[in-house]
Amino acid sequence: MPLDRHWIEAHIPHTGSMCLLDEVLSWDPGHIECRSATHRAVENPLRAYGRLGGICGVEYAAQSMAVHGALVAGCTSVPAVGYLAALRGVVVHVRRLDELAGDLVISCERTNGDAATVMYQFCVCSGDLTVLAGRATVILDATALTRAGRAPLTS
DSSP states (O other), rough: OOOOHHHHHHHHSSSSGOOOOOEEEEETEEEEEEOOOGGOOOOOOTBBBBBBBBGGGGHHHHHHHHHHHHHHHHSSSOOOEEEEEEEEEEEEESSSSSSSSSSSEEEEEEEEESSSSSEEEEEEEEEEEEEEEEEEEEESSSHHHHTTOOOOOOO
16 A cells, blocks of 8 residues: 555545655654655645745655654554654754755654654755755553653643
8 A cells, every 4th residue: 555645644644734744764663754845835734824944844754753653553443643743953054944956855753752753864865965954752541641741741
């Protein structure tokens, strides 16, 4: 079964134009690599004033993490909503994504995690250009954190 846009939409909370990924290129329990051309779409919902800022690459990475979570979980349940709790060491190398001619390739490596939280290192590239890179912490189950005596991250 191809892990294309239709599969992705069925397995993450993002649908329609907010589903930014086109396909999963490869994955294993610790890593995922996805591809997208939606950064060039005029109807991209993240555009503001006709432009798609470089920092929007974080959303591409977050959706790739969600896809990875669905694949690792065996895709047996309704898509759960995760919460992007923290970003660390994010470096953005481009001002705009919509000016990039090539497709985006999003690589995420799971570096740590449990049933309640997961941490990833991510990189978004277009051809040989690194668009942005950093680390993210995602809360999968805030209730489990509270039960375990760990306070969920709040702002």
